[in-house]
Amino acid sequence: MVNSTGNNVLLSVRGLTVEFRIPRGILRAVDDVYLDIYEGEVLGLAGESGCGKSVLAHAILKIVDPNGYIKSGKVIFKENGREIDILSLSKEELRKFRWSKIAIVFQGALNSFNPVIRIRDHFIDTVQDHRGRVSSSDIIKESSKFLEEVLLDASRVLGMYPHELSGGMKQRTLIALSFILGPRLVILDEPTSALDVLTQKFIIRLLKKIHEKTGLT
Ligand SMILES: Nc1ncnc2c1ncn2[C@@H]1O[C@H](COP(=O)(O)OP(=O)(O)O)[C@@H](O)[C@H]1O
Ligand SMILES: [Mg+2]
Secondary structure, eight states: OBOTTSOBEEEEEEEEEEEEEETTEEEEEEEEEEEEEETTOOOOOOOOTTSSHHHHHHHTTTOOOTTEEEEEEEEEEEETTEEEEGGGOOHHHHHHHHHHTEEEEOTTGGGOSOTTSOHHHHHHHHHHHHHSSOOHHHHHHHHHHHHHHTTOOHHHHTTSOGGGSOHHHHHHHHHHHHHTTOOSEEEESSTTTTSOHHHHHHHHHHHHHHHHHHOOO
């Protein structure tokens, strides 16, 4: 399928339904969702708290809490005419797929940094985990580029521990980290809700700038 600007569908969600087992029975958090995301598109999902935005964002990458399951539906990722049925990927295939094709920054991910690991090693571990033996200095060079892109002083931030960063700096660092493997799609789950209003505006502006520059989805 092609949209009005001639772009192709990158991700297609078809009838996705996610349920959780709860003490009172079954809770359907995502109910028969259909969604197409086109290359280069920016898509925002709005909805009141608890309507299923986070559950949907995770289920796209087959991530569901232990008491939940994907009841039905398909998620198809299309690249160079090849279709990948995400929900049928094995654990190992998914691990590779995540970050390199689709990056997701969780809501509340500000606490997902390992507190005893410097920022530079978060970048190095992420890249080496996916690409194998890449030299640290190459990774640092690449990371610096992305950190500067979100207007952080890379030489300073890379040497810091997570707790030394403010909330806004952490969020920007996470965004830089999510871009490091060159994903085709970045899913940001409430990237700004934990931040003050000024920082929120600043991050939205940055995301717009990155999007205009890279055409990333
Ligand atoms: N592990 C879980 N067990 C039971 N219910 C859950 C679980 N995770 C999420 N939910 C419920 O699913 C619904 C959707 O949650 P969520 O996707 O986090 O909403 P939001 O749109 O605010 O991101 C909510 O009613 C929430 O309580
Ligand atoms: Mg949410």
